[in-house]
Amino acid sequence: MPLLLDQIKLTHPNLYQAFSLLADGEQHLRGIMELDRYWQLLKQPVRKVILTGDKLPKDAVISGEYDLIYAGGTLSLLHAAVMAGKYGRKVMIFDRQTPAKSTRDWNISRKELLNLSATGMLTESEVDSVIVRRYKTGWVEFYQPDGSQKRLYMENVLDCAVNADKLLGLAKEKVMAVSGSAVFAEISFVCCYRFEDHIVVKVEDRKGKAFYYKTKVLVDVMGILSPVAMELNEGVPQTHICPTVGTIASGFEDIDFETGEILASLEPADTLPGRGRQLIWEGFPAENSQFISYLFFYDEIDSPNDKSLLSLFETYFKKLPEYKKLGKDFDIYRPVYGIIPAYCHNGFNRTRKIADDRIILFGDAASLASPLTFCGFGSMVRNLPHLTADLDRAIGENTLSKKHLGRISAYEPNVASMANLMKFMCFNSATDEPNFVNDLMNEVMIVLDELPERYRQAMFRDEMKIEDLMVVMFRLALRYPKVLTATWEKLGVQGSLGFIKNLAGWAFSPVR
Numbered sequence: 001m002p003l004l005l006d007q008i009k010l011t012h013p014n015l016y017q018a019f020s021l022l023a024d025g026e027q028h029l030r031g032i033m034e035l036d037r038y039w040q041l042l043k044q045p046v047r048k049v050i051l052t053g054d055k056l057p058k059d060a061v062i063s064g065e066y067d068l069i070y071a072g073g074t075l076s077l078l079h080a081a082v083m084a085g086k087y088g089r090k091v092m093i094f095d096r097q098t099p100a101k102s103t104r105d106w107n108i109s110r111k112e113l114l115n116l117s118a119t120g121m122l123t124e125s126e127v128d129s130v131i132v133r134r135y136k137t138g139w140v141e142f143y144q145p146d147g148s149q150k151r152l153y154m155e156n157v158l159d160c161a162v163n164a165d166k167l168l169g170l171a172k173e174k175v176m177a178v179s180g181s182a183v184f185a186e187i188s189f190v191c192c193y194r195f196e197d198h199i200v201v202k203v204e205d206r207k208g209k210a211f212y213y214k215t216k217v218l219v220d221v222m223g224i225l226s227p228v229a230m231e232l233n234e235g236v237p238q239t240h241i242c243p244t245v246g247t248i249a250s251g252f253e254d255i256d257f258e259t260g261e262i263l264a265s266l267e268p269a270d271t272l273p274g275r276g277r278q279l280i281w282e283g284f285p286a287e288n289s290q291f292i293s294y295l296f297f298y299d300e301i302d303s304p305n306d307k308s309l310l311s312l313f314e315t316y317f318k319k320l321p322e323y324k325k326l327g328k329d330f331d332i333y334r335p336v337y338g339i340i341p342a343y344c345h346n347g348f349n350r351t352r353k354i355a356d357d358r359i360i361l362f363g364d365a366a367s368l369a370s371p372l373t374f375c376g377f378g379s380m381v382r383n384l385p386h387l388t389a390d391l392d393r394a395i396g397e398n399t400l401s402k403k404h405l406g407r408i409s410a411y412e413p414n415v416a417s418m419a420n421l422m423k424f425m426c427f428n429s430a431t432d433e434p435n436f437v438n439d440l441m442n443e444v445m446i447v448l449d450e451l452p453e454r455y456r457q458a459m460f461r462d463e464m465k466i467e468d469l470m471v472v473m474f475r476l477a478l479r480y481p482k483v484l485t486a487t488w489e490k491l492g493v494q495g496s497l498g499f500i501k502n503l504a505g506w507a508f509s510p511v512r
């Protein structure tokens, strides 16, 4: 079979060169192309994967029976470890790749991570064992042509680098320790057949051999490519996205290993054919001499920009030396990548569909996290105690209808409202000056700098209170009145109304 790498040699020379040096470069390229299938899926007719029980083939043999079956083996492991270990539920997890192996690494603060020991999933020392580095401080900075940008420092925000595979490996061990539970690799979700009192999940192995498993609830944790999310949301599972690529590498010359670079832009928007994008870097010291660097941008799902990971990776390798100085020992440990999903709810409450009868969606499949700073990992860790306790109760009471399961979600009204701010970071050459996103964000940094540190910590930890957001917005409008016209241009009537509804929902929510 011709190598995929050879096929991109001329079109993506920088990516080709970097990945050719990796032992598993070809495999990662395959993974990137697999994720980029998302853009085609959005244009195709929605595949029906939730079928009625009468469609189950008569000769289907049930290979096993579980309380919960998780399709997808990343964040599912955290949830499943609690359901199995704490609540004694018999769980099965399968993934079309290798469960507990992620193409990302995560940053979070220790206080937030301690939710994992609060649920009893890990001990506190196990939590500490997955933190591979802790920084003294972190900063955010947006480019100004005259070098006057405000570097906003903050402590205890995304200041712990977590080894994702180590954490997921521990969770997997917890699942496997519970008799009757199982974790399967290289098994793909095909469809499910729903009956009144159970659901049958059809899966396939790499050779195309089908298997059927019976469960009380199917938990869809298949991430951005979830066909279940696609079906439930009628082909529009996300409104915005944040394509993200990067590497974990060593051999940079100018790294401060005690500081996290939470957001850093180095230049005005990249005006591509399409509509343009504001590229943003993130940089986090990791284990030993390793440093994680990411390049990403925010965009609307249906913008004409090329949003493929493949093309962003080419840009990443071209521009990386502008962000960090590569030494002669520069060495890539592994690439990291993914399409971070976002959903702006047009309503007072959650409008994204995240459940159906006997089906529930978590993680990126549910797309309830804010892509601004924290994403799906932070959201899962924060919400894990109630996402597990509530699902256990629902199973015990047999209240597994769409209405009941829909109440078990990581939806947070403050996060939903804050996600609107991402729209200001989606560059649009039709309405924006090339440095628009940087100018606006630089003003936000100045406003935050003038306020007590708790404002910036809350904003970057998804813990904002509505009254605090109002203070920030009011001060911003006074300092930078352009934000008012920009709001109109960026959000339009629909978007502005949606934002107001989100804020009203937040104001009247019991969790403020």
Ligand SMILES: Cc1cc2nc3c(=O)[nH]c(=O)nc-3n(C[C@H](O)[C@H](O)[C@H](O)COP(=O)(O)OP(=O)(O)OC[C@H]3O[C@@H](n4cnc5c(N)ncnc54)[C@H](O)[C@@H]3O)c2cc1C
Pocket (backbone or CB within 6 Å): 071, 072, 073, 074, 075, 076, 094, 095, 096, 097, 102, 103, 104, 105, 106, 107, 108, 187, 188, 189, 190, 221, 222, 223, 224, 225, 226, 244, 245, 246, 294, 336, 337, 338, 339, 340, 362, 363, 364, 365, 373, 374, 375, 376, 377, 378, 379
């Ligand atoms: C580079 C990068 C860095 C990030 N850093 C942070 C961070 O610091 N903090 C934070 O909070 N969040 C971060 N995020 C976001 C976070 O990684 C995601 O929210 C999280 O991985 C979502 O987990 P998930 O299990 O929902 O989906 P995924 O991680 O996408 O996992 C889905 C799994 O489902 C499997 N699958 C898909 N389709 C099928 C199928 N048909 N059958 C079987 N299996 C299937 C896939 O193989 C995959 O293993 C980052 C994301 C990226 C891309």
